[in-house]
Amino acid sequence: QQPVQSPQAVILREGEDAVINCSSSKALYSVHWYRQKHGEAPVFLMILLKGGEQKGHDKISASFNEKKQQSSLYLTASQLSYSGTYFCGTETLNTGFQKLVFGTGTRLLVSP
Amino acid sequence: GAGVSQSPSNKVTEKGKDVELRCDPISGHTALYWYRQSLGQGLEFLIYFQGNSAPDKSGLPSDRFSAERTGGSVSTLTIQRTQQEDSAVYLCASSLEVAGVAETQYFGPGTRLLVL
Numbered sequence: 001q002q003p004v005q006s007p008q009a010v011i012l013r014e015g016e017d018a019v020i021n022c023s024s025s026k027a028l029y030s031v032h033w034y035r036q037k038h039g040e041a042p043v044f045l046m047i048l049l050k051g052g053e054q055k056g057h058d059k060i061s062a063s064f065n066e067k068k069q070q071s072s073l074y075l076t077a078s079q080l081s082y083s084g085t086y087f088c089g090t091e092t093l094n095t096g097f098q099k100l101v102f103g104t105g106t107r108l109l110v111s112p
Numbered sequence: 113g114a115g116v117s118q119s120p121s122n123k124v125t126e127k128g129k130d131v132e133l134r135c136d137p138i139s140g141h142t143a144l145y146w147y148r149q150s151l152g153q154g155l156e157f158l159i160y161f162q163g164n165s166a167p168d169k170s171g172l173p174s175d176r177f178s179a180e181r182t183g184g185s186v187s188t189l190t191i192q193r194t195q196q197e198d199s200a201v202y203l204c205a206s207s208l209e210v211a212g213v214a215e216t217q218y219f220g221p222g223t224r225l226l227v228l
Contacts (some may be wrong), residue, residue, distance in 0.1 A: 002154075032217070041203060041219035042155070087155060089217075099168060100217070102147075102155040 001026060003090045005103040012078050012110045020073040020106045022088030031064055031071040032089040032100055035082075042087060045073075078110045114138070116220035118204050124226045125194055133189040133223045137206030144187050145217060146179055147203045155203065161187065163209055194227045201225070 003024045010018050022031060030049045034042040048064035048071055059076045075082055085107050089100030117136045125131050137144050146158040157171040161181045172178070176194075181187040191198055201224050205217040 034217075041221050044216045044218070047216065089155075099145075099157070099160050101157060104154040 001092075001101050003088055003101065003103040005086075005088060005106045007106060008104070009107040010109070012075075012108065014080060014110055014112055015077050016110075018075045018078060018108060020075070020086050020088075020108070022071045022073070022090070022103055024069045024090050024092065026069065026090075026092040028064070028066065028069050028071070028090055028092055030091040031062075032091070033062055033071075033073050034087045034089065034102075035084045036087065036105075037084040045086075075108070078108075080110050080112065083108055083110045116204055116206050116218050118202075118220040118223050120223060121221065122224045122226075124228065126228055127196060128193055130190065130192045131194055131225065133191075133202050133204075133225070135187045135189070135204030135206075135220060137185065137187070137204070138218055139185075140208070141206035141218070142184060142209040143207045143215070144181060145205045145207075146187070146189050147205065148173075148200045149203060149222070150200045158189070158202075191225075194225075196227045199225055199227045 003022050006021045012018055032047050033045040035045055036042040046062055048062055062073045064071045085105045087102045087105050089102045091100055119134045142163045144161040147155045148158055149155055159179045160168040176192045179189045201222040203222045204220045207215040207217045
């Protein structure tokens with residue numbers, strides 16, 4: 001049931017773009033994205049709901065493909081502050097509403 | 113207002129001892145979650161409290177783990193007869209409860225547990 005994230009890790013230079021994917025074997029109701037910096041708690045980025053619009057703020061956006069049971073997080077013109085581990089949390093009918101199953105994470109390092 | 117708080121921030125214990133970890137959710141949040149995060153790993157769901165409903169304990173790894181939530185607010189995660197593999201960061205999160213959709217979870221700073 002755990003969603004699969006890809007890639008597992010990515011290294012970028014400041015200003016480059018990245019895409020992080022989250023795939024589920026179950027039909028998705030919502031996908032939540034969080035970022036966790038080393039030694040800190042995860043921080044919410046955005047929620048994507050089934051049938052909802054693509055979300056985004058600043059240079060981070062995400063899409064939700066219901067057919068593919070997949071969500072993608074887009075990081076454009078990356079900044080040093082984007083470094084951290086990105087987790088997707090999925091809500092499915094199987095897991096029950098309001099309960100998220102988190103992926104294994106994608107480690108992102110943005111270098112100067 | 114204050115965010116989610118957890119105590120202690122760090123706990124070192126000997127194998128076989130019991131430990132209690134505390135979580136104070138954001139005021140007004142009726143949903144509360146416990147997760148475990150081993151070094152370099154993802155978030156492993158442990159237990160979920162939702163209002164007055166029976167908790168979802170499906171993620172508890174063994175009967176040594178238990179949790180309760182008193183008065184719909186503070187929660188305590190108890191690990192009995194700790195083992196070295198219990199060493200991890202234990203994260204608590206809370207959220208509003210809205211029918212039909214998962215709301216944003218706000219995480220506490222975690223309790224780092226080390227079992228020697």
